[in-house]
Amino acid sequence: MHLPLTSQIINLFAAMLLLLSFAMLTQRRILSLINLFALQGLTLTLSTLVVAWSSGQHHLYYSAALTFALKVLILPWVLHRLIRKLNVKWDVETLINIPTTMLVGIVLVILAFNVALPIAQVAGTITKSTLGIALACVLLAFLTMITRSKAVPQVIGFLAMENGLFFAATSATYGMPMVVEFGIALDVMVGMVILGVFFFQIRERFESLDIRHLEKLKEE
Amino acid sequence: MISWPGLIAQLTELVLAVLLAPILLGWVNQCRAWLQNKSGPGILQPYRTLRKLFAKEAVLAHNASPLFRATPYVLFACMCLAAAIVPTLGTDLPFSPAADAIALVGIFALARVFISLAAMDIGTAFGSLGARREMMVGFLAEPALLMVLFTASLISHSTSLATIVERLAHMDFVIYPSLAFAGVAFTMVSLAENARIPVDNPSTHLELTMIHEAMVLEYSGRHLALIEWSAALKLFVYSCIGIALFFPFGIAEGGDALGLLLALPALAAKLAVGGLALAVIEMLSAKMRIFRAPEFLGTAFLLAVLAMLIHFLLES
């Protein structure tokens, strides 16, 4: 009746991941947002390690190491440096107020759980019930992106979405093949570099990183 | 048929709760003083306050209604009833079929309605201010509390607190993330309901920052004594609910006398730790602006709903 201990630990990590996604949704300060993102990466690494240990899939160890290097060390460091160079330390304005955002978030979570239910019954891994949480994290990251009006939090929401996708991969399929994971990691790195360049261009042109400046192109 | 051991246990629990609730309050205040490097007034200070207040004459405004005079007694009775329902020492309580977890929330709501009405009764500005703020906090805290109780009852398949305690105390060691989330949500709700920092400062004298204190500005003498005692009882009851839901080891099953005897030190130890934890939380936080209180409680509600959803997804 009760799941084995490793499944329970993975479920605990999944719950923490969901909690962190909500925390990112409601977070006002940008430094804490980056730290929460790093914490999310750490939770992902730990859960991948546990899955690797209990399922015997050794390539997941490498995958966990890659996640740790990329999402706990490199990306937060790049983001911190970017923030310092762009000199942005504001509190993040949200487009709708925080209690409403939280309610919408809950609706999205219920939606994600419903969508994932039929797949979970079919998947063959030990962690299939966490697919719903993975999809919920993706949707919450998407909500984070659309309720922010500044560029850097939007990007962090984007990266958090990728975190959710990675978790979906580990929970539904024991992770993607290594070559694909390397490719995805490469894409993320290159994306960050391009975004960094981009931020400087935007700031140079608009003197601020407020996304509302970038809404002039509308349908006539 | 009523079981005599059960009835004795019930009455013992009730009397103990009523008599010892002020000690919990005193302990929390003493811990706060120690953490702030002050010497503090001593654990028995609330008793001295109550004795002083009972000795004084109760002064009433000449436009006070009968509601105003009845409210302290209603409040005290509600809290005693709540203390009777919550299993603090044992789970064999003859009163327990009378009310389950949901009715418990209703009892607290009843108390809140009466004190708010009494606050507005005299017609002073601060009274209405306190009443409005109290209602806002309650409006947001009640759903969160209900969700927490729902999560616990979903795990133990019953809404009667006694049954919940029995089942939760005897389950195998399973990690329930939903209970963890529910625990955090419950802590946040009890901070709000008991007027502790970060929602409300119980020792403030600035009326514009008050929530609960503003409602009792007009009371004096024995009325005020009863209200203070009810507040202490409320803190005691909330702590016991928390212990019953999340740390139920040590609560005696049935009317087992030895078990009841052992449950007393266990309860005292848990309450002491809980009081210390509360003092630490109070010391580490600052009081929030009133406008942030909905966010705080919204987060509590969110965590409670998450706990329920996670229970559905991961644990069933």
Added chain:
Amino acid sequence: MNWQLYLVLGTPLLGGILLALWGHRTWAAGLNIAMSIATFIAAAALTAHIISEGPLITANEQFFVDSLNVFLVALTAFVSMTTSLFSRPYMRIEHAHGKLSDNRLRLFHSMYQLFVFTMLLVLLTNNLGILWVALEAATLTTVLLVSLYRTPASLEAAWKYFILCGVGIAQALFGTILLYSASERVLGSGGGALLWTRLEAVAGSLEPTVMSLAFVFLLVGYGTKVGLVPLHNWLPDAHAEGPTPVSAVLSGLLLNVALYALLRCKVLVDGALRAPFASHLMMGFGLLSVVVAAFFLSRQKDIKRMFAYSSVEHMGLITFAFGMGGPIANFAGLLHMTVHSLTKSAIFFAVGHAAQKAGTQIMDDIRGLMKVSPTVGWGLMLGSVAILGLPPFGVFASEFLILTSAMRQQPWATPFLLIALGVAFAAVFSKVQPMVFGETTAKSLPHPPALIPVFAHLAIVLALGFYIPPYLVDWYREAAKLIG
């Protein structure tokens, strides 16, 4: 070891690296052209190889070439070659007008080659995971190109492009993960479960619910890159604000490549579900795109935005055709992919020079091009006529085939298609006519415009309208059969 394949992939990669180092020199544009020509020759060699020897799997099953993607490879290499020929004089004029610095030219040249590399990788890979990675890389290489001019509008366009396509492609990643979870149970874990050839072989035993959900996510994800409504918002802005060669390759090539990715997934889903679920979804989105784009098109004031919506409309039409399925509709879809790619890039070439002459992209301010530069004027006129589906251009043939198959297979859709095509026709024709004829406001350019690519493309499209060579017909037929 297939040397043609490695040459096709290696040349643009090498070109990208070389131009990253030396892209700002005066001979950089020449190097760009040379690399593109080399790529095209390699692609032609590969095509000849495939036609003579049939489908090819190589390099530990990581690359797969059959008639479907080899024709797209040839098309991509050809259009990128002609675009590089066009971009040399165009960028020279832009440089002379002061809109671009040397460093930005370097960025442009190297990213252009890398972009071609990523597109060819998408087309040639057998691994669905690598396909995703390459398609995302294609987005990344073009983001900085769209914002090349650093104007506020171009920054906004590039930001929208990045975010919308990024979010979309994240959905496609989720779809790929779901696909992988379905295939893992049948093919075992490890890289083998994502190889398209193996998946096609076992499509019947893939779990239907997971596959249908995966297809929804893949359609949303890759459909964003194809420009299907309602996920098309990035397209008009990116086309209008980026430099013209970028608009040409985005419209002419990237949309096709994304649709190719979608087609490969559709084949798998059809095999797994044995129900027309995927077809219905594609038809629905395609029809919606055609109708919505036609109506938006008529309201545009910027010439590039108008033609961008025209791209949305045509891609919707192609998606609709592939959704219908069957040999004729698939044939028509493939033919339309070819002629649309050629015609649209030709139009963008002409539009680019027209905008340069008039100094603006607003259609009301461009007048009388025929007087100042007959070649630009005629290029624009003929291109618009071609894209609107007038005979004897090739677009007429493919549209005719699509409409007739629609009348036979999905008669309810035919009135919508006809109305949409009619609205687009009226809008474009009425806007282009005063631009080409009449009194002029255009000035002459510091360097002569490059119009050989325009007329080369249009000539091919015209030829295809009259006569499709038999080997091409067989080629398309085989590819159509593969799509099912």
